[in-house]
Amino acid sequence: MKLIECPRDAMQGWTEFIPTETKTEYLNALLRVGFDTLDFGSFVSPKAIPQLRDTAEVLAGLDLSSTRTKLLAIVANLRGAETALGYSEIQYIGFPLSVSETFQQRNTNKSIAEALTEVADMQNRCEQGGKTLVVYLSMGFGNPYGDPWNPAVLGEFTEKLAALGVRVVALSDTIGASTPETIIPPFRELIPAFPNIEFGAHLHTTPTTWREKVDAAFEAGCRRFDGALGGIGGCPMAADQLTGNMATENLVTYLEAAGVPTGLHMEAFREAQRLSQRVFVGH
Numbered sequence: 538m539k540l541i542e543c544p545r546d547a548m549q550g551w552t553e554f555i556p557t558e559t560k561t562e563y564l565n566a567l568l569r570v571g572f573d574t575l576d577f578g579s580f581v582s583p584k585a586i587p588q589l590r591d592t593a594e595v596l597a598g599l600d601l602s603s604t605r606t607k608l609l610a611i612v613a614n615l616r617g618a619e620t621a622l623g624y625s626e627i628q629y630i631g632f633p634l635s636v637s638e639t640f641q642q643r644n645t646n647k648s649i650a651e652a653l654t655e656v657a658d659m660q661n662r663c664e665q666g667g668k669t670l671v672v673y674l675s676m677g678f679g680n681p682y683g684d685p686w687n688p689a690v691l692g693e694f695t696e697k698l699a700a701l702g703v704r705v706v707a708l709s710d711t712i713g714a715s716t717p718e719t720i721i722p723p724f725r726e727l728i729p730a731f732p733n734i735e736f737g738a739h740l741h742t743t744p745t746t747w748r749e750k751v752d753a754a755f756e757a758g759c760r761r762f763d764g765a766l767g768g769i770g771g772c773p774m775a776a777d778q779l780t781g782n783m784a785t786e787n788l789v790t791y792l793e794a795a796g797v798p799t800g801l802h803m804e805a806f807r808e809a810q811r812l813s814q815r816v817f818v819g820h
């Protein structure tokens with residue numbers, strides 16, 4: 538079981554600037570919890586995401602001396618990927634490839650075709666640089682823009698990514714549109730069809746529908762889950778449809794009830810929760 542904690546997704550749309558030292562303190566607390574991966578920041582345009590303009594400074598303040606957690610940074614173009622490739626501390630580079638043309642444009646100012654060309658370049662650069670590219674299939678469970686969508690589209694995109702050598706694909710419910718009916722089929726079909734790819738669930742949800750979504754993905758074979766403490770966040774480029782992240786607390790509750798070891802240090806987890814309430818003041 539892999540739990541990916543996404544403070545980047547929690548912070549990126551927070552209106553008040555979170556001071557760099559506060560971010561660093563929070564991320565260091567999360568590094569003590571024992572998550573598989575920390576999606577800690579992004580190297581994107583500071584105009585698009587002003588909150589995360591200090592990702593490089595934050596990274597410099599992280600204490601990685603005694604953590605087993607790997608670092609993931611989100612990028613939205615090749616330039617961001619080159620920045621991330623320059624840091625030996627970062628193992629994963631994440632790129633949002635949308636199955637909705639409208640959202641790809643809104644999020645990265647490029648078409649899906651252009652984004653796929655960038656993914657090919659990023660994959661090559663990651664292979665040369667000893668890093669792993671994680672591709673998020675954003676709006677993977679439907680979109681609010683009227684762009685064509687059906688469950689088979691995830692298979693078509695995965696086919697293209699597999700041909701490029703991509704090894705980690707996170708099916709992403711950017712706006713919380715998924716239901717068990719739309720979650721189960723893709724995981725059931727894609728996991729056995731692409732044995733070289735690790736599939737993750739990056740789900741957004743309301744507080745009332747989280748359990749059925751996690752249950753659907755888990756029962757369909759998913760063993761890689763993204764979450765954010767407190768269920769905070771979401772993509773500002775879909776702000777009109779903003780739905781919070783899957784709360785990590787709920788993922789842990791679910792897994793504990795299912796008897797699945799999370800490997801988390803629970804005292805450190807509670808400490809990070811307390812800190813999260815101070816970081817996201819007013820939440």
Ligand SMILES: CC(C)(COP(=O)([O-])OP(=O)([O-])OC[C@H]1O[C@@H](n2cnc3c(N)ncnc32)[C@H](O)[C@@H]1OP(=O)([O-])[O-])[C@@H](O)C(=O)NCCC(=O)NCCSC(=O)C[C@@](C)(O)CC(=O)[O-]
Nearest residue numbers: 580581582585613616617633644645646673675709711772
């Ligand atoms: C991709 C661009 C840059 C295209 O935006 P653009 O306007 O086409 O880019 P540009 O190349 O014309 O550059 C515009 C400005 O950004 C700067 N710039 C350009 N690139 C960089 C860079 N790498 N690092 C630092 N600065 C950069 C560049 O220097 C320039 O600055 P100016 O000259 O105007 O002062 C823009 O659309 C962008 O940054 N988008 C960010 C998108 C983003 O971060 N979204 C949230 C994360 S993805 C997400 O949340 C979804 C996910 C992963 O959680 C899964 C899910 O739920 O779906």
